[in-house]
Amino acid sequence: MPDFAEPLARLILEIKRLPGIGPKGARRIAHFLLVAPEAEAAGLSKALLEAREKTRACSVCHALTEEDPCALCSDPARDGSLLAVVEEPFDVEVLERTREFRGRYHVLGGALAPLRGIGPDDLHVAGLLERVASGVTEVVLATNPNVEGEATALYLARRLKPLGVRVTRLAFGLPVGAAIEFADEVTLSRSLSGRREV
Ligand code: ZN
Numbered sequence: 001m002p003d004f005a006e007p008l009a010r011l012i013l014e015i016k017r018l019p020g021i022g023p024k025g026a027r028r029i030a031h032f033l034l035v036a037p038e039a040e041a042a043g044l045s046k047a048l049l050e051a052r053e054k055t056r057a058c059s060v061c062h063a064l065t066e067e068d069p070c071a072l073c074s075d076p077a078r079d080g081s082l083l084a085v086v087e088e089p090f091d092v093e094v095l096e097r098t099r100e101f102r103g104r105y106h107v108l109g110g111a112l113a114p115l116r117g118i119g120p121d122d123l124h125v126a127g128l129l130e131r132v133a134s135g136v137t138e139v140v141l142a143t144n145p146n147v148e149g150e151a152t153a154l155y156l157a158r159r160l161k162p163l164g165v166r167v168t169r170l171a172f173g174l175p176v177g178a179a180i181e182f183a184d185e186v187t188l189s190r191s192l193s194g195r196r197e198v
Helices: 003-016 023-035 038-054 089-097 125-132 147-163 185-193
Strands: 079-086 103-107 138-141 166-169
Touching (some): 003 023, 079 089, 079 125, 089 103, 089 185, 125 147
Parallel strands (some): 079 103, 138 166
């Protein structure tokens, strides 16, 4: 590739790293950004930097927030006895869109993956057990319906049940091997309301 195209190649490479974007999509976005008015491209990079600067993890639930604790943790109208455990901060947004869940959340920061060396100490498990010990009556395990998510749910159920708390798992409708973030709202709503004891 000639020299003049090197910045473009680098831009494409960076965009390709974003989730859900293949090589073709990355090239289209890169070219779009390069021919867009300067102000538009500058607005995008400013929004990105600003969002990164102003957003942090909630010290209670580990969801992304501007305020700490986050709005979900500090909202007195939410049911503090009901806790949904999810893998990533993005999953909180996905579940919130269903408007079905009125409890609070706990973000693990991933799933157990022994083959990749990710164990319970690498996730926010200790904090979860602490929260459950103080007034939680039901924990909904909303980890992804894939191998790692199921293993994580099983592990957590084993740790949580001795604490005398009701442990449930998202029910039907979610295809095996999928991720919660790709489920539509209706499926996720059903999956929440039909959750079953584990
Ligand atoms: Zn929070």
